[in-house]
Amino acid sequence: MPKKKKKKVIKKEKKAVEKKTKIKKNKVVEIKPLKLTNKNTYTPEVKIEIKKIKKQPTEKRLYEIKDFVVYPKHGVGKIIDVEKATIGQIEIQFYKIYIEKEKLTLTVPINQQTNLRPISSVNQINKCVSILKSKPKIKRTMWSRRAQEYDQKINSGKIYELAEVVKDLNKNSDVIADQSYSERQLFEKAYERLKSEFESVLKLSPEEVSKKMDKALGRNQNNLDAE
Numbered sequence: 001m002p003k004k005k006k007k008k009v010i011k012k013e014k015k016a017v018e019k020k021t022k023i024k025k026n027k028v029v030e031i032k033p034l035k036l037t038n039k040n041t042y043t044p045e046v047k048i049e050i051k052k053i054k055k056q057p058t059e060k061r062l063y064e065i066k067d068f069v070v071y072p073k074h075g076v077g078k079i080i081d082v083e084k085a086t087i088g089q090i091e092i093q094f095y096k097i098y099i100e101k102e103k104l105t106l107t108v109p110i111n112q113q114t115n116l117r118p119i120s121s122v123n124q125i126n127k128c129v130s131i132l133k134s135k136p137k138i139k140r141t142m143w144s145r146r147a148q149e150y151d152q153k154i155n156s157g158k159i160y161e162l163a164e165v166v167k168d169l170n171k172n173s174d175v176i177a178d179q180s181y182s183e184r185q186l187f188e189k190a191y192e193r194l195k196s197e198f199e200s201v202l203k204l205s206p207e208e209v210s211k212k213m214d215k216a217l218g219r220n221q222n223n224l225d226a227e
Contacts, residue, residue: 061113063095068119068200071106072157074099076119076196082110101196120159125201128194131163132216136170147182154190159197165190170217 063069067079077097084093095113097106108116120128139146150169153161169187171179179187191213198209 061118069097069116070119070157070197071097071099072115073155074102074104074106075193076200077106101192115157117157119197119200122201124159125198128159128163129212129216131160132167132213134167136168143180147186150186150190154186154193159194162190162194166194167217170219
């Protein structure tokens with residue numbers, strides 16, 4: 001056989017081998033070098049090691065007694081105890097959380113704590129103050145739809161969304177001159193939720209926090225002008 005034909009046969013067989021050794025998604029495949037079995041053909045080694053890429057393990061946050069947490073539908077609470085109970089021959093641990101604003105005690109199983117979050121940092125509180133200082137968003141949709149959106153934001157547990165509701169429903173803003181009863185209710189609910197988290201993070205009295213929030217909203221200035 002002429003030399004040129006031999007080279008063509010070797011290239012074709014080499015490409016066929018490369019097609020068979022595919023790299024799978026999320027897997028690292030180590031392919032050993034090809035070995036020349038005879039003058040005309042190449043064959044790969046049979047041993048192919050496949051190593052799975054391990055996912056990063058996720059750990060559940062553990063809270064201690066006296067830690068402050070936020071439960072979206074109720075606001076800031078304090079863990080007053082960690083208790084155990086046996087239900088159906090299964091031992092369950094749960095947090096007892098006291099919501100001071102509502103005089104309510106919640107029991108939350110430790111393995112179902114997705115609704116809980118730690119209280120915000122000082123930096124997050126400062127960002128909330130910046131949101132309160134910004135201009136309210138003007139929305140032309142029907143009030144029933146907006147009320148539903150505001151209520152969802154209040155119960156989301158996200159502090160920035162809570163600050164946006166307070167800013168948009170601020171009754172002393174230039175945008176909303178007159179408020180309905182439902183608007184006032186939503187504003188007061190969001191205001192109190194945000195205020196309680198300010199108190200816990202900044203360790204200030206309710207009066208001092210109110211002054212800080214009202215100043216950011218421009219409420220103090222408007223009240224002085226009214227007087």
